Amino acid sequence: MEQTKLGRSNIQVSRIGLGTWAIGGWMWGGTDEQESIRTILRALELGINLIDTAPAYGAGLSEEIVGKAVKQYGHREDVVIATKVGLELLPGGGVRRNATKQALQKELDDSLRRLQTDYIDLYQVHWPDPLVPVAEIADTLHDMLKAGKIRAVGVSNFSPAQMEEWLSVAPLHTAQPPYNIFEREIEKDVLPFCREHGIATLMYGSLCRGLLTGKMKRETTFQGDDLRKTDPKFQQPRYDQYLSAVEQISAIAREYNKTMPQFSVRWVLDQPGASVALWGARHPEQLADVPGVDGWHIRAQDLKRVDEILERSVTDPVGPEFMAPPSR
Template identity: 60%
Template structure:
């Protein structure tokens, strides 16, 4: 398989344009996980040329990072590790904290869990408006100068917030939610990234599995699965989105001989300087990655896809439900 790659500033090796997203590998909010299967999934991704592994401390409260560290034992240099910083948790409750003290604690914890001496891409997970963005940026710049991180990124930031951050430290990437169904960044973050030469890591590229083509009207979600609180998976919206997926599946087969899953990822890659994050926790969930590469969507394809979406999804909703709360100011 020939994997498409892209260059990220300060990362010395080409980075695969599909990255492995490991939120589900942490288990939390995805109904549990199987560590042996997760290790096999990470190694399987590397074998297929997918070298970007994206994680975060909050994914399973450290568990995702620990599993990645174990999986990459003896093959660390084959991977580009992207993790995050500036969320803290207590009794399963998550909140934002981008203070220098929190960052210093987290970098050491992440390095230990990942069994590595460097983080290739270190991203601020959510903007913390109680800490000046310049102050957070200054601490990450120090980590970069110390060699503990190579490239700096942010996640879920808006352009004005990135401007403030970038006045102190160079930003290589931004990671927003982006997929066929969730496209708010086209109004601001995506053109900003293009203009600034930043790479966009699109998370939720398959929209929590909606665009996998595997979901049906009777699909249910158990335990702490976040899709239980996602308005897309509640009726009547769920039926609208499934109808759109069926139409997209037919379009992909007839026009390109591809699956809807391959179409969804290809669409993200064709939008600009993008990397699509592909969430998986079992090796079989990597099936179909090869179908993403080696072709492109035409302008007519893109217009026809937009028309299909407008026809089937009459009550669209974004990913806002996923945002963790801001901290409260202390009097």
């Protein structure tokens, strides 16, 4: 599998990482622990060595499952565990932003315990906290880095201005923004900033919450607390527009003898400044297409065709803003 480094760290990772939000169950209609462990082990077998998780994914459940799977795998040093910090779990469910020094230190200890490890490879601030200066958050994570409790530092959902403030006081190895064929706001500012400053990018939502798998139908329904019940892309009339775009892009993918997930993830990896695409899965079979992403590229004229399809089909595009958690 293609490899890259996490920014200016010495950590080598696969260019596809396993995303484990769905494994936590919260906002994805529940989970199955044993099935999730099998999924993580299958990812490792396929050459994926980066596993991305967070305390917010199922109130710690995703981290616990990752910890059990890595322990069962037995080669901790071969696995790059990326988790996050800065979202406070609320007693009645849900989360809110809290990046105070005390909260960050407690979260680190809790994550280490759940992950059954004595260090975290990549520690990322999940969302900026408007009530805590970026420099103060950066200082806290820099202390963790110097203490050896974490090996690299990252941020998620930060603007270039916030990352610039971070860099004025501490190193920053990675950024994790939302990015896929449909959600491309970061091309204007975040991607150029990261390229300029040697910051690796971990793209979440590469398959746009399943929309870019090609398996969604007009009649597809979502159960329980599934976030797609409130995602504007999955509401009419937008939903039909996005499904139409997927159908047309699938025709281009077939010209390469590729499935829609393979084409969609390759599209992410072929963009300037893209380091890693996160592939969300909670069943082993959802990783079946992973081997077909390596060793080829999308031609420039076909990237242009994708753009033309979007311009023609999606008349009312919308980004991932609905996922932003509240402040305190």
